[in-house]
Amino acid sequence: xxxxxxxxxxxFKGTPAYIAxxxxxxxKVDEKCDIYALGMIIWEMCSMxxxxxxxxxxxxxxxxxxxxxxxxxxxxxxxxxxxIITQCWQTDPKKRPTAQ
Numbered sequence: 001x002x003x004x005x006x007x008x009x010x011x012f013k014g015t016p017a018y019i020a021x022x023x024x025x026x027x028k029v030d031e032k033c034d035i036y037a038l039g040m041i042i043w044e045m046c047s048m049x050x051x052x053x054x055x056x057x058x059x060x061x062x063x064x065x066x067x068x069x070x071x072x073x074x075x076x077x078x079x080x081x082x083x084i085i086t087q088c089w090q091t092d093p094k095k096r097p098t099a100q
Contacts, residue, residue, distance in 0.1 A: 016057040017050060021091055024065035032093035039088025043071055046081060
Protein backbone atom coordinates (compact mmCIF):
# COMPACT_ATOMS: atom_id res chain seq x y z
CA UNK A 1 0.00 0.00 0.00
CA UNK A 2 1.46 3.36 -1.03
CA UNK A 3 1.20 6.61 0.96
CA UNK A 4 -1.59 7.79 -1.33
CA UNK A 5 -3.82 4.92 -0.29
CA UNK A 6 -6.66 5.58 2.12
CA UNK A 7 -6.32 4.04 5.57
CA UNK A 8 -9.41 2.66 7.24
CA UNK A 9 -7.62 1.37 10.32
CA UNK A 10 -9.71 2.04 13.46
CA UNK A 11 -6.90 4.23 14.80
CA PHE A 12 -6.32 6.34 11.66
CA LYS A 13 -8.69 7.45 8.96
CA GLY A 14 -7.37 9.26 5.93
CA THR A 15 -4.56 9.37 3.42
CA PRO A 16 -1.20 8.97 5.22
CA ALA A 17 0.65 11.58 3.15
CA TYR A 18 -1.74 14.28 4.40
CA ILE A 19 -2.09 13.24 8.04
CA ALA A 20 -0.68 15.69 10.60
CA UNK A 21 2.04 14.47 12.99
CA UNK A 22 -0.20 14.82 16.05
CA UNK A 23 -2.68 12.35 14.57
CA UNK A 24 0.05 9.74 14.15
CA UNK A 25 1.19 10.45 17.73
CA UNK A 26 -2.38 10.08 19.02
CA UNK A 27 -2.33 13.58 20.50
CA LYS A 28 -5.13 16.15 20.57
CA VAL A 29 -6.53 16.75 17.11
CA ASP A 30 -8.55 19.71 15.87
CA GLU A 31 -8.96 21.87 12.78
CA LYS A 32 -5.19 22.50 12.73
CA CYS A 33 -4.84 18.98 11.26
CA ASP A 34 -6.69 20.29 8.23
CA ILE A 35 -4.26 23.22 7.97
CA TYR A 36 -1.37 20.74 7.90
CA ALA A 37 -3.15 18.82 5.11
CA LEU A 38 -3.70 22.10 3.25
CA GLY A 39 0.06 22.64 3.26
CA MET A 40 0.48 19.20 1.70
CA ILE A 41 -2.14 19.99 -0.95
CA ILE A 42 -0.42 23.28 -1.83
CA TRP A 43 2.92 21.46 -2.04
CA GLU A 44 1.32 18.84 -4.31
CA MET A 45 -0.18 21.50 -6.58
CA CYS A 46 3.15 23.33 -6.90
CA SER A 47 5.32 20.24 -7.35
CA MET A 48 2.81 18.31 -9.46
CA UNK A 49 3.78 15.22 -7.40
CA UNK A 50 2.07 13.35 -4.60
CA UNK A 51 3.83 13.75 -1.26
CA UNK A 52 5.64 10.64 -0.04
CA UNK A 53 4.43 8.76 -3.15
CA UNK A 54 7.04 6.02 -2.93
CA UNK A 55 6.60 5.27 0.77
CA UNK A 56 4.30 2.83 2.53
CA UNK A 57 2.10 4.28 5.33
CA UNK A 58 4.30 3.13 8.22
CA UNK A 59 7.32 4.85 6.62
CA UNK A 60 5.31 8.06 6.11
CA UNK A 61 4.27 7.92 9.77
CA UNK A 62 7.88 7.51 10.93
CA UNK A 63 9.19 10.27 8.66
CA UNK A 64 6.47 12.77 9.63
CA UNK A 65 5.81 12.01 13.30
CA UNK A 66 9.16 10.70 14.55
CA UNK A 67 11.79 12.23 12.26
CA UNK A 68 9.82 15.48 11.74
CA UNK A 69 10.43 15.36 7.97
CA UNK A 70 8.46 17.16 5.30
CA UNK A 71 8.75 16.96 1.52
CA UNK A 72 11.47 19.22 0.09
CA UNK A 73 10.50 22.73 -0.99
CA UNK A 74 12.65 23.89 -3.91
CA UNK A 75 14.47 27.21 -3.51
CA UNK A 76 13.06 28.27 -6.88
CA UNK A 77 9.49 28.45 -5.56
CA UNK A 78 7.86 31.79 -4.75
CA UNK A 79 8.78 32.97 -1.22
CA UNK A 80 5.12 33.54 -0.31
CA UNK A 81 4.17 30.00 -1.28
CA UNK A 82 7.16 28.55 0.59
CA UNK A 83 6.18 30.56 3.66
CA ILE A 84 2.54 29.40 3.59
CA ILE A 85 3.57 25.75 3.21
CA THR A 86 6.14 25.85 6.03
CA GLN A 87 3.66 27.61 8.33
CA CYS A 88 1.05 24.93 7.62
CA TRP A 89 3.62 22.22 8.34
CA GLN A 90 4.60 23.47 11.80
CA THR A 91 5.02 20.55 14.18
CA ASP A 92 3.25 22.49 16.92
CA PRO A 93 -0.37 22.87 15.73
CA LYS A 94 -0.73 26.12 17.69
CA LYS A 95 1.90 27.70 15.39
CA ARG A 96 -0.05 26.85 12.23
CA PRO A 97 -2.18 29.57 10.67
CA THR A 98 -5.94 29.57 10.93
CA ALA A 99 -8.24 29.13 7.94
CA GLN A 100 -9.11 32.82 8.20
